[in-house]
Amino acid sequence: MIAIEGLSKSFETARRSSHTALADISLNVAAGEFVSILGPSGCGKSTLLYIVGGFVPPTEGTVAVNGKPVTGPGPDRGPVFQEFALFPWKTVLGNVMYGLLERGMARSKAEERARALIGLVHLKGYEHFYPKELSGGMKQRVAIARTLAYGPSILLMDEPFGALDAHTRTGLQNELLDIWERDRKTVLFVTHSVEEAVFLSDRVVVLTRSPGRIKQTVAIGLSRPRRRAQLLVDRRYQTLVVDIERLMDAPEEAP
Amino acid sequence: MMRRAIPETLLGSLPVVLVLALWQGLTSAGMAPPSLLPPPAAVFSRLAQQLTDPVFLGHAATTLFRLFAGFTIAVAIGVALGVLATGSRTVGALVGPVVRVLAPVPKIALYPAFILILGFEHASKIALVAADAVFPILLATYQGTSAVEPKLVWSALATGTSRRKALFTIVLPAALPSVLTGCRIGLVISCIVVFLAEMISSTNGLGHLLVYASRSFRTVDMFVPLITISILGLALNAGFNALRARLLAGFPEES
Numbered sequence A: 001m002i003a004i005e006g007l008s009k010s011f012e013t014a015r016r017s018s019h020t021a022l023a024d025i026s027l028n029v030a031a032g033e034f035v036s037i038l039g040p041s042g043c044g045k046s047t048l049l050y051i052v053g054g055f056v057p058p059t060e061g062t063v064a065v066n067g068k069p070v071t072g073p074g075p076d077r078g079p080v081f082q083e084f085a086l087f088p089w090k091t092v093l094g095n096v097m098y099g100l101l102e103r104g105m106a107r108s109k110a111e112e113r114a115r116a117l118i119g120l121v122h123l124k125g126y127e128h129f130y131p132k133e134l135s136g137g138m139k140q141r142v143a144i145a146r147t148l149a150y151g152p153s154i155l156l157m158d159e160p161f162g163a164l165d166a167h168t169r170t171g172l173q174n175e176l177l178d179i180w181e182r183d184r185k186t187v188l189f190v191t192h193s194v195e196e197a198v199f200l201s202d203r204v205v206v207l208t209r210s211p212g213r214i215k216q217t218v219a220i221g222l223s224r225p226r227r228r229a230q231l232l233v234d235r236r237y238q239t240l241v242v243d244i245e246r247l248m249d250a251p252e253e254a255p
Numbered sequence B: 001m002m003r004r005a006i007p008e009t010l011l012g013s014l015p016v017v018l019v020l021a022l023w024q025g026l027t028s029a030g031m032a033p034p035s036l037l038p039p040p041a042a043v044f045s046r047l048a049q050q051l052t053d054p055v056f057l058g059h060a061a062t063t064l065f066r067l068f069a070g071f072t073i074a075v076a077i078g079v080a081l082g083v084l085a086t087g088s089r090t091v092g093a094l095v096g097p098v099v100r101v102l103a104p105v106p107k108i109a110l111y112p113a114f115i116l117i118l119g120f121e122h123a124s125k126i127a128l129v130a131a132d133a134v135f136p137i138l139l140a141t142y143q144g145t146s147a148v149e150p151k152l153v154w155s156a157l158a159t160g161t162s163r164r165k166a167l168f169t170i171v172l173p174a175a176l177p178s179v180l181t182g183c184r185i186g187l188v189i190s191c192i193v194v195f196l197a198e199m200i201s202s203t204n205g206l207g208h209l210l211v212y213a214s215r216s217f218r219t220v221d222m223f224v225p226l227i228t229i230s231i232l233g234l235a236l237n238a239g240f241n242a243l244r245a246r247l248l249a250g251f252p253e254e255s
């Protein structure tokens, strides 16, 4: 589904020196697979998502989606940004309806579908609130609903639960898994929480500190549907979390 | 909000009251001869009388028409060029130097040329108003649109929106707070410039009334158009703020 080949990204910094953010990333993600990208801050996780989304061009290497090289953004890949990026002048309903209207859906039908999605992320009653009138967790759910609305087959989620308290976070993780179980989208999910990555994913890709390279890919063989209460006492879950934490702490071998 | 609005209005009118008191004091103490500085009562009773006079109202309407026409042209050109300069490198490269050269030129210096080209009537005055008001609007629009969070645009592009469409449906609304700040400055400038243009060469309008009265040494009649234009400016500003509050409903509170 997503084929990333020899991807590198360097930035020209303001001081005219070149800074490598990502080096030689190759990764294949199958259709319906949930893959998490794990790595320390600044290792290039967001940059990787932006390149797959087509928002930022790579310096080297290629990204292909369903065999077609990525040259720009497209409605097959739906981003959910770390910073929410909701349209401040639109209400919750307007934000969620946006993509549907852009995809050419009739207004009444778009509104119906948007309302259903707003219900799905438990925001019924907030349709006419502006983003500034919502809490961080609510904004994040609007952002997820806005992206789910136009039905991208791939979700690119950048630390979508990063800024939330533990309780809201686990709540949203459960909601996301529920939604994902329902229509098995391909998900590329950036996080720096090991537990979150193990809980959600089929595979966890661990990146090295800057410049980001793939340190190791870990398959998460836990059965689905997953229930948090069961997983927390599951030895295999615990081992995976401990192993990946150790992996992240391990010194990086010279490339 | 309502509770705070009233004392603030009171506070704001305090200086106005003080100026009026000072004015009254100066005249009743005999420090300024009434032929040079007529007492406020004389000016305001004359104003009240003029406000029912269709000839005077005709002059005021002429001024208002020129002001609005010039301002509207300035908004249309300033916003369009500002947005396009952000959206297109070519337009940016074309517009940038012209703006840097023309912005500091006192536009009143172009007025003789406008009169020669466009005549003594409306057109030359409208052109001068537009020429003066367009720059703050253009600069504020350019700055506001180039500072828009790229992820807002990416969120739109990801739904399949074209870059050109996103420029006007995402970048422009996202920059609205700063665009409107530019427009407000443009509006104040329009008030000043229309009056100035009418003072320099006109056969009608409030500015002409002032000059006409001063030539025949009718000081009361000199003050009446002056006060009228400031009341007009006040009313326009209030109307503009009401519109602004509606347009910016979703944006975070800012002064």
Ligand SMILES: Nc1ncnc2c1ncn2[C@@H]1O[C@H](COP(=O)(O)OP(=O)(O)OP(=O)(O)O)[C@@H](O)[C@H]1O
Binding pocket: A011, A012, A013, A019, A020, A021, A039, A040, A041, A042, A043, A044, A045, A046, A047, A048, A192, A210
């Ligand atoms: N526009 C840019 N110009 C220059 N350097 C950049 C730019 N964007 C990112 N970088 C650099 O690329 C590297 C990776 O940034 P990125 O935002 O992808 O990290 P991240 O892994 O998402 O970090 P975090 O977990 O803190 O979000 C950083 O070292 C950063 O300095």
Ligand SMILES: [Mg+2]
Binding pocket: A045, A046, A047, A082, A158
């Ligand atoms: Mg990031």
